[in-house]
Amino acid sequence: MPQLPTTSMAPSTQLTPEQVCDLPMGNLLAQVNVTLDTTEINEPGFFGYVTIQGSGRATIYLPSQASDLVRDIATRFLITTHLGLPTHLFPDVLQATVIRDGEVQA
Structure with missing residues (x-):
């Protein structure tokens, strides 16, 4: 599965992976200072x-x-990844690539 291009996000709040998965979406987005939009990239994976x-x-x-x-x-996966939280609650097939200042992070 292709990896997800991302950038680093500094956490604005201390959340657990369980909270990221369980909070109502509106509450979660407000707590981490995130908005949603769409892209026309619709490739499989x-x-x-x-x-x-x-x-x-x-x-x-x-x-x-x-x-x-x-x-x-x-x-929820992207928020968990960017907060630097463990992603053990998500399927192993989900992967993220973190790009910071134009450089792929290990």
Whole structure:
């Protein structure tokens, strides 16, 4: 499965992976200062990406043709990854690539 291009997101709150998975989406997005948008990248295996503005506000871009379930899982996975939390609650097939200052992080 292709990896997800992402950028690093500084956590604005201390959440557990369980909270990221369980909080109502609106509450979660507000707590981590994230908005949602769409991208026309609709390739198989691509779930989305995150951009971080200078203010620390993040936008998660999800494929425009993704189902509601895929959008929910991808959003929660990307938030978990960017907060630096363990991703053990998600299927192992989900992967993220973190790009910081134009460089892929190990």
